[in-house]
Amino acid sequence: MHKTFLNDLARAVGPGGLLQDPADLLTYESDGLPHLRATPAAVVLPQTTEEVQAIVRLCRRDGVPFVARGHGSGLSGGALPVADGIVIGLSRMNRILKVDIPNLRAVVEPGVTNLAITKQVAPFGCYYAPDPSSQIVCSIGGNIAENSGGAHCLKYGFTVHHVLGVEAVLPDGEIVHLGGAVLDTPGLDLLGVMVGSEGTLAVVTKATVRLLRRPEKVTTLLAGFASIDAAGEAVSAIIAGGIVPAAVEMMDRLTIDAAEAAVHPNFPKTDAVLIVELDGQESEVDELFAIVESLCRTCGAITMEVAKDQAQRERIWKGRKAAFAAMGRVSPNYYVQDGVVPRTRLPEVLRRIRALEERSGLRIGNVFHAGDGNLHPLICYDESVPGQAEHAEQVASEILKYCVEAGGSITGEHGVGVDKKQSMPRMFSADDLDAMQLVRCAFDPTGICNPGKVFPTPRLCGEVPGPYRQHPLEQAGVAERF
């Protein structure tokens, strides 16, 4: 990396804003997917949109790839640095700039954590709806990159439904405003495609998010079942009954035991538990909840516990949200996937996973958003056993194959990143992927914005006028010209 570039970077971000010391860079080597690592040439920590713009302009000038990073909790390697590139860490841009309760809007910087928004607006009876399990630490910028969901997206949708506008720095250094506080901004819905683009189109520097009023009533049921199949039947019966709960979560025995060991949620000792939450206007919730209870009973619920207060509800959710981390209690290492299957195909796919578990000799825990078929198989392994990590990865890939064969998706919320880009052709044809990359070419024709993510093969973006020059990606040997 040229000294001039680094000097210019240092000037762009001011004192303390440029990290080059190998010890400092360690933090940025990986995101929440620790087995993928790369050391960036430098990390910059801007504090304003203008600083981000100055950084991106320098990258553009010198053809240096950059990777924007929030708080690094992503699970697909979306914030994996590019060697010889820089990381733009947005953790210092962490202010809530504006809260407008009458219009139910907030304007935040990308480094604000998901939960911080809800905390800020809670005194007004409001909250920010998307609630990924990592919400204590994950950033809104990262949520926008990944189109994060959470347990309650069954009813309330994803980040894309709750972000009304962004200010972003494009890879050419221009600042644009997509959407805004007012709905229906004229023009193409570029915001709709930027949310979930995994940081490959721009660096988001501000976001206007939608707030919701707290529902009048929330009722949470924890039901224990003798089998995953019985719990699955209850879910189908609830949906068939015309009820869309706020959340429907399922855990199997292995994850129940792990959660119990880690955070003691006092879950029933059954082979499956279901958490069903209804929210809304009081009379509506009461009426529908009676139906849900009765359906669970009909489908063979062995135990049923209804949260009497907020503390009891929080205890139930703590058990669910801690499930990933808790796997550490029952296995030295685990590999998590987030494939999705159509809800009606859940029993069949779960049977295939059980058969795979027996065949592979690796234990597979299951905790999932049952309402929308989003699996989170946790594949337990021990990295000290030679070859077991690779074996776990193969098992994970096999599960994704089942999901796609059932008409589902390779990822419901963690994103493709580096982790699953080789699985993209299972879901999409070459033409599909090429059409998606038309957007990429419009935003980032030189391929400097988080390159090497999402797509198995980068598309080259047309001929540059003038004499033929080899594209940087061609030089690096990672792409070929179509």
Add this chain to the structure above:
Amino acid sequence: MALPLVEPADAAGVAAELKRANGGKLAVTIRGAGTKQSWGAPAPHTDMVLSTLGLNAPVDHVAGDLVATAPAGASLDAVNDVLRRGRQWLPLDPPGSHLATIGGIVATNDSGPRRHRYGTPRDLIIGIEIALADGRIAHAGGRVVKNVAGYDLSKLLCGSLGSLAVITSATFKLAPLPQASSTLVASVGDLRSLGALALAIAGSPLTPTTIELQSPPHRLLIRFETSPKATEVQIAAASSLCTTHGAVTATLTGQEEADTWRAHELGMRGEMSNDTRTIVKLAVLPTDVGEILSRADAAATAQRIQYAAVGRAALGIIVVRLDGDPLAQAAVVSELRREAIARRGSAVLLAAPPDLHARLGAWGPGADTAPIMRAVKAQFDPRALLNRGREPWEAGRS
């Protein structure tokens, strides 16, 4: 002379026509039922019309998954007739849904009063199939609600007015059909009170599917669609809230309710009107609704032209219809656009007499996003053959 019209029967047929047009550099106008051809700038020149009405494969409904895939050429009502058999529906209610096609509704991102609860096509679409300008077929999204694999082109296509590709089918998440419905009609004396009442309802624990405004006379249609008991309880609570805000209320159910909504829908269907009226869609913050409606009312009165408005009061979306002297209409539109923009909003023409269109432009002043939108268009349609001139971002001249 009538333009050549093609009506392919499937996506492959659409792709073949586009490939042919691309080879011959023919400008293509894409057309569904034609209910929203007045939206956006009028197309300056076209060589052929591609009708999507031939795309009429059966609806693929999986009730247990609450999803369905519908062909672009089917009308929304026809799709919902199929879904109703499984006690579900695609919860969109744009005007003219007996004609308006799935493809057209997606391409315009059109919606109606129930947007208050369910959003627009953009909020419900989970997958799309498109034919690209070069004659290839591409897909994005899928058939599961939760899916973040790849770029979400389905959202990009929503509201793109046919400027990027031809939509051949779309997959949506659905909603269960409600068991009961009642509508509370709340009449108020002035438009500022109307705006305040809408905010009060939206800020209450009630969960209506619509907070729809009408003016004149100034009133809100607040609809509850849930279980029978909850509908009844919420109507009572809403009625009492309206009364404390000085509104006069009436509760409608059954045929009377259906007739009221039918009349409202006919009122909304401005884009099917003649060449003398202007339909302008205003988007403002919810707290600005009362004020901008008052300005519209005052401006129309001062110019002595007819004015009527409907809209999603708690979302800040208002559709104003003007009728009368074209110069006076232009003056009112200019004023409303000024007011809306001053409030960080917009005023977009959905229909207008040709000279008013030419003078004011459909979209209003350009934004910092114009270059990147042009770049996206250039990637998808490098020869600018698809719905040329109707791209939803060109700067107007006001």
